[in-house]
Amino acid sequence: MRTLLSATASALLLMVQLAYGASDQSAGATCKAARALELPGFDVKVAGTDYVSGKGPSYCLVNGSFEHRTGADGKPYAIGFSIALPDDWSGRFLVQGGGGLNGVVKPPIGDVAAGANTALARGFAVISHDSGHRGEVWDGSFKADQIATLNFAGWSVEKVTVLGKAIVSNYYGTSAHHSYFAGCSTGGREAMTSAQRFPLLFDGIIAGAPAIRTGRSNMSLAQKNVAMNRISPVGTDGVPDRSAAFSDADRKLVLSGILNACDKLDGIEDGMIANASACKFDPSSLICASGTSKDCLRPEQAKVVAEIFSPTLDASGRTAYPAFPYDSGIMSTTDAIPGLMRFDDKRNRQFANHALTFDVDDAIEKVDVDDPQQRLINVDQWTDLSSFASKGSKIIFFHGMSDPWFSANDTIDFFNRMKKATKTNIPADDWARLYLVPGMSHCRGGPGGLEKFDMLTKLVDWVENGKAPQSVDAGGAAPADRTRPLCPYPSYAHYKGEGDANNAASFECRR
Numbered sequence: 392m393r394t395l396l397s398a399t400a401s402a403l404l405l406m407v408q409l410a411y412g413a414s415d416q417s418a419g420a421t422c423k424a425a426r427a428l429e430l431p432g433f434d435v436k437v438a439g440t441d442y443v444s445g446k447g448p449s450y451c452l453v454n455g456s457f458e459h460r461t462g463a464d465g466k467p468y469a470i471g472f473s474i475a476l477p478d479d480w481s482g483r484f485l486v487q488g489g490g491g492l493n494g495v496v497k498p499p500i501g502d503v504a505a506g507a508n509t510a511l512a513r514g515f516a517v518i519s520h521d522s523g524h525r526g527e528v529w530d531g532s533f534k535a536d537q538i539a540t541l542n543f544a545g546w547s548v549e550k551v552t553v554l555g556k557a558i559v560s561n562y563y564g565t566s567a568h569h570s571y572f573a574g575c576s577t578g579g580r581e582a583m584t585s586a587q588r589f590p591l592l593f594d595g596i597i598a599g600a601p602a603i604r605t606g607r608s609n610m611s612l613a614q615k616n617v618a619m620n621r622i623s624p625v626g627t628d629g630v631p632d633r634s635a636a637f638s639d640a641d642r643k644l645v646l647s648g649i650l651n652a653c654d655k656l657d658g659i660e661d662g663m664i665a666n667a668s669a670c671k672f673d674p675s676s677l678i679c680a681s682g683t684s685k686d687c688l689r690p691e692q693a694k695v696v697a698e699i700f701s702p703t704l705d706a707s708g709r710t711a712y713p714a715f716p717y718d719s720g721i722m723s724t725t726d727a728i729p730g731l732m733r734f735d736d737k738r739n740r741q742f743a744n745h746a747l748t749f750d751v752d753d754a755i756e757k758v759d760v761d762d763p764q765q766r767l768i769n770v771d772q773w774t775d776l777s778s779f780a781s782k783g784s785k786i787i788f789f790h791g792m793s794d795p796w797f798s799a800n801d802t803i804d805f806f807n808r809m810k811k812a813t814k815t816n817i818p819a820d821d822w823a824r825l826y827l828v829p830g831m832s833h834c835r836g837g838p839g840g841l842e843k844f845d846m847l848t849k850l851v852d853w854v855e856n857g858k859a860p861q862s863v864d865a866g867g868a869a870p871a872d873r874t875r876p877l878c879p880y881p882s883y884a885h886y887k888g889e890g891d892a893n894n895a896a897s898f899e900c901r902r
């Protein structure tokens with residue numbers, strides 16, 4: 392109790408110091424005192440504190456863990472966390488989403504959809520966590536323990552949020568006035584879990600490229616892989632050599648075909664496809680005419696391209712996973728996960744598949760029925776966000792159209808079902824937005840160069856000032872001076888017909 396009082400006193404001292412222009416020294420001392428942090432109801436162990444100054448806005452970093460226990464598998468478990476508490480605190484709190492299977496505590500900075508300024512740099516208190524187990528990013532051994540699995544499925548987000556809010560109150564002597572969540576991939580899935588299962592936790596949520604149902608998406612990729620195997624020559628290692636199914640020239644030809652059909656539909660031929668819903672491309676248009684074999688595809692190649700970009704269907708013809716969009720990043724090699732036409736890449740475990748046949752129904756059985764844990768982890772089923780919306784909370788989704796891992800169409804499908812299923816007297820436009828990002832790969836990258844966008848500012852403005860976001864300007868690496876508006880789905884950025892084609896201001900959102 393004494394420690395708690397002393398921590399509270401430190402917090403008050405910090406507030407006084409901040410009000411009168413604290414020196415780094417005294418803020419540093421307050422940070423150091425957080426080492427003795429104790430919170431009623433939490434078995435928090437602080438591993439260390441670090442006062443970070445001289446590299447942008449100063450903050451106190453507290454690393455620790457809570458919920459220490461022995462798992463059903465006899466292994467020690469805890470939820471590891473790291474929280475950054477800036478001196479110049481905005482009064483806001485943000486929970487940073489994870490990635491992969493989590494298992495590590497990443498630095499808490501809040502960089503998802505934050506543009507050039509991380510949440511931490513703009514004064515948010517930011518917490519990150521390992522979701523309740525430790526291991527390398529694809530180590531799934533924690534699933535031997537029920538609580539660790541439930542934590543991964545989303546329970547840890549609730550626990551860490553409650554803890555983080557308590558630390559913030561303790562440190563600053565006052566509660567955060569608004570709480571946010573931002574994550575991509577697994578972090579995007581956690582964002583959706585939060586809105587679905589813990590609708591009162593956050594005032595604003597950003598869900599990027601969510602891992603909605605990885606069993607189904609991996610199944611769809613495996614099926615495409617098998618389609619590619621069928622037309623691949625057998626390599627020296629005795630298995631289909633997918634790198635030989637298409638030459639780079641073939642891939643370029645496919646990309647050119649897609650761009651020829653779809654680039655101009657947004658009013659400008661700029662190598663980007665913004666009006667994706669109008670994009671109709673038929674790979675059979677690239678099949679060699681009789682007597683030619685150059686700058687064209689063999690019929691079996693065209694068939695495989697069509698299959699790769701079609702929905703994965705079960706035996707009765709129902710969609711088991713939606714199509715991946717035809718987009719400009721299909722042959723990208725610059726991202727962690729290569730484009731969809733790069734199935735030769737051996738870096739990704741789900742592509743290590745040499746089969747020549749694929750039974751979709753059997754695969755569905757395996758991922759849906761035989762893996763009940765995954766079903767709980769999935770976020771495709773729960774679509775009613777009525778409590779979340781009624782409270783006044785807001786959610787923004789984003790998804791790269793060239794994401795080769797999770798199809799943007801699956802997020803679109805969820806978004807539409809969610810809007811329909813959520814019965815409130817508040818129009819969906821008043822609490823939910825979806826932004827599709829042309830040419831962007833999984834969470835970032837891609838040839839479109841539109842990976843930098845600040846949705847966090849828009850979200851805060853929506854939550855705190857009631858100002859709903861419209862377009863969000865995006866820019867990025869290539870070309871460096873090009874910006875485009877991202878438009879709220881189902882609208883897209885159309886070139887006005889005049890003005891600098893590299894400037895977002897020359898575009899308008901159209902439907």
Ligand SMILES: [Ca+2]
Binds near residue numbers: 653654657658659
């Ligand atoms: Ca275009």
